[in-house]
Amino acid sequence: MKRYLLAPGPTQVSPEVLLSMAAPILHHRAPEFASLLERVKADLKWLFQTQNDVLILASTGTGGMEGSVSNFLSPGDKALVVNGGKFGERWLRICSAYGVKTEEIKVEWGFAVSPAQIQAALQRDPTIRGVFTQASETSTGVAHPIREIAEIVRQHEDCLMVVDAVSAMGVFDIQTDAWGLDVVVTGSQKALALPPGLAMVSISEKAWRLGATAKNPRFYFNFKKERESLSKNQTAYTAAVSLIVGLDQSLKMMKEEGLQNVFARCGKLAHATREAMKSIGLKLFPKECPSDSVTAVEAPDGFDGQQVYKDLRVKYGITAAGGQDQLKGKVFRIANMGYVDTFDVITAVAAVEMVLKGMGYPLKLGTGVGVAQEILLKK
Amino acid sequence: MKRYLLAPGPTQVSPEVLLSMAAPILHHRAPEFASLLERVKADLKWLFQTQNDVLILASTGTGGMEGSVSNFLSPGDKALVVNGGKFGERWLRICSAYGVKTEEIKVEWGFAVSPAQIQAALQRDPTIRGVFTQASETSTGVAHPIREIAEIVRQHEDCLMVVDAVSAMGVFDIQTDAWGLDVVVTGSQKALALPPGLAMVSISEKAWRLGATAKNPRFYFNFKKERESLSKNQTAYTAAVSLIVGLDQSLKMMKEEGLQNVFARCGKLAHATREAMKSIGLKLFPKECPSDSVTAVEAPDGFDGQQVYKDLRVKYGITAAGGQDQLKGKVFRIANMGYVDTFDVITAVAAVEMVLKGMGYPLKLGTGVGVAQEILLKK
Numbered sequence: 229m230k231r232y233l234l235a236p237g238p239t240q241v242s243p244e245v246l247l248s249m250a251a252p253i254l255h256h257r258a259p260e261f262a263s264l265l266e267r268v269k270a271d272l273k274w275l276f277q278t279q280n281d282v283l284i285l286a287s288t289g290t291g292g293m294e295g296s297v298s299n300f301l302s303p304g305d306k307a308l309v310v311n312g313g314k315f316g317e318r319w320l321r322i323c324s325a326y327g328v329k330t331e332e333i334k335v336e337w338g339f340a341v342s343p344a345q346i347q348a349a350l351q352r353d354p355t356i357r358g359v360f361t362q363a364s365e366t367s368t369g370v371a372h373p374i375r376e377i378a379e380i381v382r383q384h385e386d387c388l389m390v391v392d393a394v395s396a397m398g399v400f401d402i403q404t405d406a407w408g409l410d411v412v413v414t415g416s417q418k419a420l421a422l423p424p425g426l427a428m429v430s431i432s433e434k435a436w437r438l439g440a441t442a443k444n445p446r447f448y449f450n451f452k453k454e455r456e457s458l459s460k461n462q463t464a465y466t467a468a469v470s471l472i473v474g475l476d477q478s479l480k481m482m483k484e485e486g487l488q489n490v491f492a493r494c495g496k497l498a499h500a501t502r503e504a505m506k507s508i509g510l511k512l513f514p515k516e517c518p519s520d521s522v523t524a525v526e527a528p529d530g531f532d533g534q535q536v537y538k539d540l541r542v543k544y545g546i547t548a549a550g551g552q553d554q555l556k557g558k559v560f561r562i563a564n565m566g567y568v569d570t571f572d573v574i575t576a577v578a579a580v581e582m583v584l585k586g587m588g589y590p591l592k593l594g595t596g597v598g599v600a601q602e603i604l605l606k607k
Numbered sequence: 608m609k610r611y612l613l614a615p616g617p618t619q620v621s622p623e624v625l626l627s628m629a630a631p632i633l634h635h636r637a638p639e640f641a642s643l644l645e646r647v648k649a650d651l652k653w654l655f656q657t658q659n660d661v662l663i664l665a666s667t668g669t670g671g672m673e674g675s676v677s678n679f680l681s682p683g684d685k686a687l688v689v690n691g692g693k694f695g696e697r698w699l700r701i702c703s704a705y706g707v708k709t710e711e712i713k714v715e716w717g718f719a720v721s722p723a724q725i726q727a728a729l730q731r732d733p734t735i736r737g738v739f740t741q742a743s744e745t746s747t748g749v750a751h752p753i754r755e756i757a758e759i760v761r762q763h764e765d766c767l768m769v770v771d772a773v774s775a776m777g778v779f780d781i782q783t784d785a786w787g788l789d790v791v792v793t794g795s796q797k798a799l800a801l802p803p804g805l806a807m808v809s810i811s812e813k814a815w816r817l818g819a820t821a822k823n824p825r826f827y828f829n830f831k832k833e834r835e836s837l838s839k840n841q842t843a844y845t846a847a848v849s850l851i852v853g854l855d856q857s858l859k860m861m862k863e864e865g866l867q868n869v870f871a872r873c874g875k876l877a878h879a880t881r882e883a884m885k886s887i888g889l890k891l892f893p894k895e896c897p898s899d900s901v902t903a904v905e906a907p908d909g910f911d912g913q914q915v916y917k918d919l920r921v922k923y924g925i926t927a928a929g930g931q932d933q934l935k936g937k938v939f940r941i942a943n944m945g946y947v948d949t950f951d952v953i954t955a956v957a958a959v960e961m962v963l964k965g966m967g968y969p970l971k972l973g974t975g976v977g978v979a980q981e982i983l984l985k986k
Contacts (some may be wrong), residue, residue, distance in 0.1 A: 231631065238632050238848060249849075250629040252610065253617050253802055255926045286804050287827060288665045290844040294827045325826040415845070423632055423849035425665050425804045445824060447704040448666060448673045465669040466794075469617060470628075470802035547634045 229545040234576050236366050236395060236522040236549055238417040238424050239566035241474070245422060248477040249470045256469050262461035264476055269458065271479035274487070275397065276412060276430045278404035283454045284475075285427040286468040289394035289415030292427030294322050295449030296390050296411045300435060301357055302443035303327030308349050308359045310341045314367035314552050315392055319360040326444045331356065337368045337554065340517040343376040350384055357438065358388040363396030367552045369524030369561060370514045371396070375407045382408045388435050394418055395521045397428075398482065399494045399565040410435040418521070419494075420482075421566035422474045431455070494520045497573050498564040500603040504577040504596035508584070513559045521565045524551075525580075527558060528589055536560045539583040546579050570604045608924040613955050615745050615774060615901035615928055617796035617803050618945035620853070624801060627856040628849045635848050641840035643855055648837065650858035653866070654776065655791060655809045657783035662833045663854075664806040665847040668773035668794030671806030673701050674828030675769050675790045679814060680736055681822035682706030687728050687738045689720045689756075693746035693931050694771055698739040705823045710735065716747045716933065719896040722755040729763055736817065737767040742775035746931045748903030748940060749893045750775070754786045761787045767814050773797055774900045776807075777861065778873045778944040789814040797900070798873075799861075800945035801853045810834070873899045876952050877943040879982040883956040883975035887963070892938045900944045903930075904959075906937060907968055915939045918962040925958050949983050 233240045254261040265284075272282035285291055297319075301307060307328050309319045312335030323330045331349055335341045341361065350356055359381050363374050374391055381389040388410040393402050397412070398419030404412050409432070416426035431439075431451060439451070450464065457464045482490055498520035502512055505525045513524035527533030534557045537550035551559040562576045577596045584591060612619045633640040644663075651661035664670055676698075680686060686707050688698045691714030702709045710728055714720045720740065729735055738760050742753050753770055760768040767789040772781050776791070777798030783791050788811070795805035810818075810830060818830070829843065836843045861869055877899035881891055884904045892903035906912035913936045916929035930938040941955045956975045963970060 233632060233634060235634050237845065238634060241632050241849075246629040246631075249802075250625040252625075253612055253620050255612060255614050255617060256803070257928075258920070258926050286665075286667045287670065288845045288847070291666065291670075291827045298824075322826045325829075326824045417845060423628075423847065424635070424845045425847040425850060445677075445705045447701045448670045448828070450704075466616065466667045466796060466803045468667070468802065468804035470620075471804060541637070547637050549636075 232546045232575060234546055234548045234562050234572060236418070236561055236563040237415070239421050239563055240568065241421055241423060242481065242567045244481065245474045245477045249474040251473065254469050254473065256463065256467040261467070261469060265461045265472065268472060268476050268479065271483060272428060274483065275479065276404045277402065277406065278430050280404065280430045280432055281455050281458055282428050282430045283451060283458060284463060284472065285429065285449065285454065286425065286465070287427050288424050289413060289427050290318065291449055292413035292415065292429045293318060293392055295446065295451055296413055296429060297322045297326050297328060298444040298446040298449060299451040300388055300411065300439040300442050301326065301328045304329065305357045306331060306353065306355050308333065308346065308356045310335060310361035310372060312339065312341060312368060312370060312372065313337055313362070313365035315362050315365055319392070338370060338513050338515045340370050340372050341377070343373055343380055346377050347380045350380065350387065356387055358390050360390045361392070363391050363393040363402055364399065364519040364521045366395045366522055367555065368513060369519050369522050371400070371517045371519040373517070374402065374409070378407045378409055386438060388438060395565065396519070398490060399521045400491050404430050416471060416475065419565045420475065420478050422471060422478055425468050426471045426475060493569070494564055496604065497568060498523060500573050500600040501562060501564055501576065503603055504600040505580070507599040508581060508591045508596045522561050522563050524559045524561045527560065531587055531589060533557050533560045535587060536580070536583055539586060540579055543583065543586070544579045546576070548576070573600050573604065611925045611954060613925055613927045613941050613951060615797070615940055615942040616794070618800055618942055619947065620800055620802060621860065621946045623860065624853045624856045628853040630852065633848050633852065635842065635846040640846070640848060644840045644851065647851060647855050647858065650862060651807060653862065654858065655783045656781065656785065657809050659783065659809045659811055660834050660837055661807050661809045662830060662837060663842060663851065664808065664828065664833065665804065665844070666806050667803050668792060668806050669697065670828055671792040671794065671808045672697060672771055674825065674830055675792055675808060676701045676705050676707060677823040677825040677828060678830040679767055679790065679818040679821050680705065680707045683708065684736045685710060685732065685734050687712065687725065687735045689714060689740035689751060691718065691720060691747060691749060691751065692716055692741070692744035694741050694744055698771070717749060717892050717894045719749050719751050720756070722752055722759055725756050726759045729759065729766065735766055737769050739769045740771070742770050742772040742781055743778065743898040743900040745774045745901055746934065747892060748898050748901050750779070750896045750898040752896070753781065753788070757786045757788055765817060767817060774944065775898070777869060778900045779870050783809050795850060795854065798944045799854065799857050801850060801857055804847050805850045805854060872948070873943055875983065876947060877902060879952050879979040880941060880943055880955065882982055883979040886978040887960060887970045887975045901940050901942050903938045903940045906939065910966055910968060912936050912939045914966060915959065915962055918965060919958055922962065922965070923958045925955070927955070952979050952983065
């Protein structure tokens with residue numbers, strides 16, 4: 229059976245990137261690699277909309293998240309964590325592993341955090357050293373209002389704005405410098421449309437300053453050491469060279485398309501997916517602020533969301549995603565990021581219709597597809 | 608110019624592995640990937656000669672080394688570290704980053720540690736919780752006597768034998784279970800002939816038992832969590848799927864060759880390289896126990912080893928390695944591990960002869976090549 233990958237990470241990798249990574253291996257200390265890394269450094273600044281250094285780590289995004297705690301906070305420091313899903317929980321767990329005390333803003337799954345809550349928490353406790361949040365919470369399909377939160381955090385001289393943008397960077401607008409985001413993490417296997425294995429982290433001067441006294445242990449994820457190496461077009465330890473070769477190719481393709489065009493494409497695809505799902509009577513899981521990265525759809529009453537996920541895979545060869553933890557069986561999720569275009573949406577919508585029909589859900593085949601086509605036809 | 612990679616990591620990747628990784632991406636929670644991971648798990652046990660779980664981490668070998676400290680030792684614990692080169696130093700630095708007190712056995716670069724020194728140190732201080740060493744010290748080209756050291760460490764119930772086998776595993780015999788090695792780390796970019804980005808760590812029951820009370824922070828490199836995931840044919844966080852697909856192919860090729868045949872091949876190639884170098888008047892840097900992974904050769908008196916390295920690259924397209932730190936300019940290094948065979952040695956030796964001739968070193972071209980051919984002709 230022909231296979232289609234529409235999961236919210238890893239996402240599809242283009243033939244161009246796959247081929248670039250199939251070239252013979254470069255040595256990580258060779259001049260050819262140094263000049264490639266210099267180009268990638270510049271292109272990552274373009275992607276992150278920043279003048280900051282963007283570090284490149286041989287790990288998945290979670291490694292970048294861990295480093296964003298261990299390099300900037302000491303045991304006993306306090307962090308404010310937005311917990312509106314599985315990846316919000318991950319910030320809590322990392323902080324806890326590193327002895328960082330957390331003040332948690334628990335956001336009901338499906339909702340976005342309110343900036344006013346952040347403001348109130350920071351006013352109540354001026355010892356908070358960092359606000360940790362997701363730009364896009366992959367488990368719920370919700371985008372948190374990063375720009376508005378950052379505006380509040382900027383008023384606090386000793387508090388960092390730390391953003392998990394793993395499934396957001398390269399999907400919708402994240403203006404690292406203009407919005408004053410201090411630490412921004414992404415991973416290779418989402419919008420960048422690469423295999424998993426790279427984390428990228430942008431770090432502001434404010435973060436370097438506050439991190440200078442941070443006392444948590446770190447070795448593999450030692451950002452200061454990575455920064456020094458990067459200034460010489462190297463990485464501190466052996467670079468994941470083939471993934472970085474793929475990153476170079478992926479960024480080249482994104483630059484050719486143009487960043488605003490990438491955002492517009494993903495936005496349109498996500499919009500079409502959402503409207504198509506609604507047109508066949510399904511509810512989106514997000515109650516507000518749906519993310520353009522991934523569309524989380526509720527299974528109809530009396531139907532098992534996990535079955536939708538399974539039938540998509542088994543009957544039609546489509547790997548989407550089910551729900552995680554408390555959402556298992558309640559939702560299924562379809563990615564709209566990376567190497568995707570018009571007919572990925574058409575495929576996804578048609579397959580969902582066919583799966584639901586097969587499960588006995590009443591719908592007229594083609595309804596959602598038609599709605600998606602209408603939207604995708606528009607310039 | 609045609610390029611040749613003969614560095615001690617990353618090493619050459621075979622076309623078969625490159626192609627396997629260029630296939631469309633598998634999702635890390637898909638059943639197809641789970642069954643692949645199950646096979647890889649079994650094959651890694653074969654490679655490590657162990658019944659232990661072998662964890663697979665999305666990081667380079669250094670991440671596996673960090674986890675081998677943070678998962679088994681607490682701040683204030685004492686470790687005995689064999690420091691006979693750059694990677695011995697790395698153990699010291701990781702221990703220091705994690706508050707582990709170190710007793711250092713400083714071994715002059717070019718020499719192997721004496722098991723008697725280990726024995727004396729452990730007798731002097733029964734509070735030592737782990738012995739940390741390299742199986743092959745890549746910076747000097749020396750192999751430490753792992754088997755003999757392990758025999759001593761086994762007598763100490765509360766002391767672990769931790770081996771950095773990053774550039775040894777799959778090159779020469781490392782019998783994890785038979786020798787009683789508690790923690791053994793390797794990486795993808797050496798004998799396994801994959802791009803960098805995977806660490807693999809074998810962990811004994813003794814290590815799990817002693818690690819149960821270890822109190823250092825860890826999150827990304829949480830071995831207990833990885834073990835639980837691995838039992839379900841998953842990884843704790845997103846797996847580096849394309850590298851694991853390549854690992855599957857690489858292990859398949861090694862199994863077809865047979866482990867003893869792999870060792871014999873690398874041993875013969877290394878022997879031929881060493882004898883060829885000696886035949887043109889060069890000295891090997893190791894004064895004893897040369898490793899079959901990498902041949903470290905001293906530049907002749909009055910000649911710059913860094914120039915040999917550079918000329919190999921610039922004039923002949925060959926990426927070998929120079930010397931690191933105190934050996935910079937004094938040695939050059941050629942790898943004998945991974946996807947290498949007879950004519951990689953012939954190429955390396957011929958190129959070294961041509962480079963040295965070009966630098967004014969007196970030699971008769973073909974001398975070393977002839978010596979290598981003699982050895983490589985033998986069954």
